[in-house]
Amino acid sequence: MAVNPSIITRDLDKVADVSGNLYESIHIVSQRAKQISLATKEELNTKLSEFASTVDNLEEVFENKEQIEISKFYERMPKPSTLAMEEYMEGKVHFRRPEEESEEEL
Numbered sequence: 001m002a003v004n005p006s007i008i009t010r011d012l013d014k015v016a017d018v019s020g021n022l023y024e025s026i027h028i029v030s031q032r033a034k035q036i037s038l039a040t041k042e043e044l045n046t047k048l049s050e051f052a053s054t055v056d057n058l059e060e061v062f063e064n065k066e067q068i069e070i071s072k073f074y075e076r077m078p079k080p081s082t083l084a085m086e087e088y089m090e091g092k093v094h095f096r097r098p099e100e101e102s103e104e105e106l
Contacts, residue, residue, distance in 0.1 A: 010085070018088065019095070025088070028095050033084035044074050 016022035051067045087093045 036080040
């Protein structure tokens with residue numbers, strides 16, 4: 001059975017060390033993954049919109065190799081969750097707690 005090389009076993013204690021709580025850390029990573037996913041989708045849609053035409057015939061749909069190459073490039077990119085976890089573990093993700101902000105205001 002082949003294992004996907006992008007799958008990495010993480011030490012949960014190290015993941016939890018950043019925020020002090022494993023569940024909070026996972027929540028932060030998931031929120032960052034959503035941001036990455038939205039940005040990637042917007043970028044892909046922008047690039048693919050250049051190929052949009054009002055009239056599509058079958059020849060144009062099957063012959064647009066540039067569009068296919070762009071799509072394949074985005075399919076080969078690492079998953080947003082993988083990128084988010086790497087950023088988080090490297091300390092590149094900044095987060096704040098709303099309850100701490102409200103205490104500071106008092």
